Amino acid sequence: MSKYSKLSILEIHEKLVKREITVLDLVTDTFEAIRESSNLNAFITLNEEAALEEAAHLTDIDEDDLLYGIPIAVKDNICTKGLRTTCASHMLDSFVPIYDATVVEQIKKHHMVIVGKTNMDEFAMGSTSRTSYFGAPLNPWNPDRISGGSSGGSAVSVAAGVVPFALGSDTGGSIRQPGSYCAVVGTKPTYGRVSRYGLIAFASSLDQIGPMSRNVYENALLLNALVGYDEHDLTSAKKDEEDFTRLIGKDIKGMKIAIPNYFVSDIVNPEILEKLNQVVDLLKSCGAEVSYIDIDYLEQAVTLYQIIAMGEASSNLARFDGLRYGYSHPNSTSLEELYAKTRAEGFGSEVKRRIMVGSYLLSGENAVKYYDKAMKIRQSMRDSFLQAFQQYDLIIGPTTTTVAYSQSESLDDPRKSFMDDVLVIPVNMAGLPGLNLPIGFDHDHMPIGMHIIGNDFEEAKIYQLASFIEKKLNLDLDSKGGQHHE
Template sequence: MKFFDISVSELHQKLVDKELTVTELVSQTLDQIEADQKVLNDFITINRTDALSKAKEIDEKGIDPDNIWAGIPIAVKDNIITKGLKTTAASKMLGNFTPIYDATVVERLQAHDVIIIGKTNMDEFAMGGSTETSFFGDTHNPWDHTKVPGGSSGGSATTVSAGNSIAALGSDTGGSIRQPASYTGIVGVKPTYGRISRYGLIAFGSSLDQIGPMTRSVEDNAALLNIIAGLDERDLTSSDKEVPDFASKIGKDIKGMKIGLPKEYLGEGIDEAVKAVIQEAVQVLTDLGAVVEEISLPRSNYGVAAYYIIGSSEASSNLQRFDGIRYGYRADDVKSLEDVYVKTRSEGFGDEVKRRIMLGTYSLSAGSYDAYFKKAAQVRTLIINDFNQVFENYDLIIGPTAPTPAYAIGAEVDDPTTMYMNDILTIPVNLAGLPAMSLPAGFVDGMPVGLQIIAKPFDEETMYQAGAAFEKATDFHQKHPEMEDK
């Protein structure tokens, strides 16, 4: 049973009507994942024993007809803490780490009888844009197994795109949900910063990180956000804004909606074929009654530079806890305390993580703080101001999610600068703390291309409204990869 042509609500109805038991659903899902694991490598840990045990419990208890997530199996990115289930952040440093508590999002899933099917592959500590920096090997794009699925949430994107999981959770620090969603042809959302608790998310950049849902449809995405959003007193950056029904505007027309298209998002460095796909998407939105106008976000070109200073600085602080003493990997043959630190971190971290720790430590050093970190923080404020000015007159902003379709595995992993520039269109959203979505908008040479929709802070409902209208008017979301070894 592949999840290409069925929604969560339809699956729920089958469970309510007893056309399918939770045990059968979970068993089939596990079988699918395991059958494709050798080709895709999208999971680090598959949670077979515990998932089937919970499925049996829910079958015995019965399905709550008012809870569409009861008994639904979903995947979780491996930097989200799960009690009793190995959580590695795709790093040798945490290769055998089993947490003793659950992340808030996991608690909320379990409160709705959602079943965690396994932990998905990712770039190590979420640092990367292709899921090639994982200690556990590359993940392969289901549309073409020679290409990357994007990152860092590449495993979560892949299992949904391949039809093996109906939904997954990812995390997004500079585009790590939206870019792989674009590369694999699914819907990925980074909610407003603070909308979802970060408690139990292994931190990369604390002022940038945000957990979000990855699904095949806009409606399923809104339904998943509904159950994981909300205030958490254990996360001081968690917002106390009331959680609305994110699906409340889905189905409403977008006639008269004002949408801005930044000229910078279709400028130099954006693939010409990707530009053509976005122009066609603009025509679809215009035909639906939206008013799409060219705007400018003049400081967006500085986003990548500001992001890699701020993100790396926060990472250098957050990753100090991995020292070989408290938990995680510890080097052998050490003769002093300094040896423990140096050898453990040298052996436990991969090259990209080390690169960002070094960059961040340098940016925060006494001689460089004013020249780098302080300047990056000032640029961040200017980027936020650009968005605020546009949103005074526009409901949404659109553009491509990524400058190109998915590229070949190995093509850019040794070129950090090129790799970093792949996030040029997604990074400004994280710097400004805004909600944004990527959804399928077309194809280039047989590979998916995503349309990015950016909304005002805490206005996810309007973003979902426009996304659902676009989805209904097109059929890109109905296309899916043929799972065969290419």
């Protein structure tokens, strides 16, 4: 844990401005914290030499930029120029990008210091981060439990107090679910809000980069830096930049909040429902209106996700053929053999399974039978959400159906991985913004998260409610190196 982890970004910035500490102090301490917590396996590649050199030159503190000189970790499927980017795969074990992703350019404009690339599920395909070629990251609240995924390393690096910020990506809950398991605030912005340029694609119509942080205000602060139209991303939204912190601290009296009945059905652990109900009681006592509603096709969301995500993944990963970049089988006697052996050896079993299923789903008449039909139902689900937002300000529910479970639990059943994300996948399908907020702990002191969903481009309203609840609950989110379980 960094010795600065107890300080807010505002407090750190004040110390930098007053010259009580330097950026080099911050970054040096961060690498010490990374080494101390190396057993958690949060990082794949460190950027120590370059980060320390950069930090040494960051002496002219920008008093108006709270992010200036702040260390940040970046998920290893986001391209970083000159810094290895593996997607946690043997296929890209030695890949070094020649350009920065747009989000990396954005954080560099604020002179944030990238300390390393975080561990994840291979090509972001998984919900545990256990499909990583480099071994699984461990949950800092209890290293015997999973971190969640696919942005497991990013969640762990923040939850362990190593860095105040990390970037993740979210295709079917991959920021919010590990956020819930590790007690981290994680946001999936509206689809198109943050550029995907430089994100190594999994499922292009679902992927979205977002911020992970220790608290709500700092999450909104980082999102401020990430957003903006990007001509390199054809799905980038032409929206004006805004201050996502602007509603933080405002009262929620009169706010209309909906809870989909499916989100509080018997698929959810009773302890999680109990914590959510306590928050609902709190909201009602503070003047918010809470209603229970139905949203169409929520029960089919996982099936739709499997069809769409696997289909798009099979297309996106076709580029890894052993010819252009990445792993290439050394002893092939024909082009066909090169393709086959490169992909057989370069990809892990879960990635290969999804490619094969996706290829089947897109082949011939199956594309119409499955993919096209799934996309139509997906639109109907989105329409149902949008209809709800005509009456309600926000939608809430649990983020996950269980708390983080054992690292030793079998991965043989592929359905288990998808069911871990059953409550967060619908938001990706609808393209809406969603945030995980820690709201308490179960009997084993494992974190429980609450999911707050907003209408298109209404992240500021999500932050308003999240910060209100956060302040009322005032939780201690220090994982204490897993000491709660010793």
